[in-house]
Amino acid sequence: EAGVAQSPRYKIIEKRQSVAFWCNPISGHATLYWYQQILGQGPKLLIQFQNNGVVDDSQLPKDRFSAxxxxxxxxxxxxxxxxxxxxxxxxxxxxxxxxxxxxxxxxGEGSRLTVL
Amino acid sequence: AQSVAQPEDQVNVAEGNPLTVKCTYSVSGNPYLFWYVQYPNRGLQFLLKYITGDNLVKGSYGFEAEFNKSQTSFHLKKPSALVSDSALYFCAVRDMSGGYNKLIFGAGTRLAVHP
Incomplete structure (x- = not known):
């Protein structure tokens, strides 16, 4: 069974630029989560989907993040x-x-973002 | 709100010795607790979970965890550590606020197993 696929694995951008990350979940999994893991911290939930609907985006900085x-x-x-x-x-x-x-x-294996 | 705490940033142990990685929890209702491991530049891998029943839960790679309700703890253990066990370990608790299942993670504990 294929796992959760993510891309790109690494991305370096300048501040004020934009970036997009893609995720393909395990086939048949209705629930999808995006977590943010800052160095030295545990993963923090950003947004949760049930099928194609958002069920929790309370921690998503909506002025700059979208999913x-x-x-x-x-x-x-x-x-x-x-x-x-x-x-x-x-x-x-x-x-x-x-x-x-x-x-x-x-x-998934994660997408590492570096903002310079 | 549900939360977990991992009091140690790092645990050092010699290969062949037993290891313990500590986790305490704070929940309302019954706790559903998980352990995940993260190797460098990799995602999180599920090790084991406690839902109900036996307080000693067995998981992958020879790991086990002991649920202790009176001490609100869920410590991860292994009888004999391997160098390959060196990784970042996360304790997590299920949170059903809002009616949907998500995991709340601790800050992580780095395990270093020395030859």
Whole structure:
């Protein structure tokens, strides 16, 4: 079974530029998450989708971050304009709804963003 | 709000010795607890979870965790450490606020196993 795919793995941009990250979850996983992991910290949830609907975006800085999952499969996270403090690893995770509320999350390898 | 704390930034252990990585939790209701491991430049990999039942949970790669309700702890353990166990370990708790399942992670503990 293929895992969660993310791209690009690494991205370096100047502040005020824009960047987009792509995630393709495990086939059949209805729930998709984007987490931000700043160096030395644990992952922090940015946004959660159930199929193609947003169910939690309370921690998403909406003035600069946006995300979509138009067809309920793959997802894109965008940052525009980027700030220095956005330097982090962006982790995508998915979960099968059949796992119930106790099912674990499966993570991709992450996209590392450096903002100069 | 649900939360977990990992009191140690780093744990050092000699290869072959037992290891413990500590985690304490604060939840309302029944705690659903998880351990994940992260190797350099990789995503998080699931190790084990506690939902209900036996307080000793067995997981991948010979790891186990002990749930202790009175001490609100969920420490990760392994009887004999390997150099290849060196990685970043995260404890997490399920959060159902808003009606949807998500994980809240601790800050992580770096495990260094020395030959």
């Amino acid at each position: 979509e999952r138009l067809k309920g499969v793959d997802s894109t996270l965008k940052i525009q304009p980027a700030k220095l403090e956005d330097s982090a690893v962006y982790l995508c995770a998915s979960r099968h709804i059949a796992g119930g509320s106790t099912g674990e999350l499966f993570f």
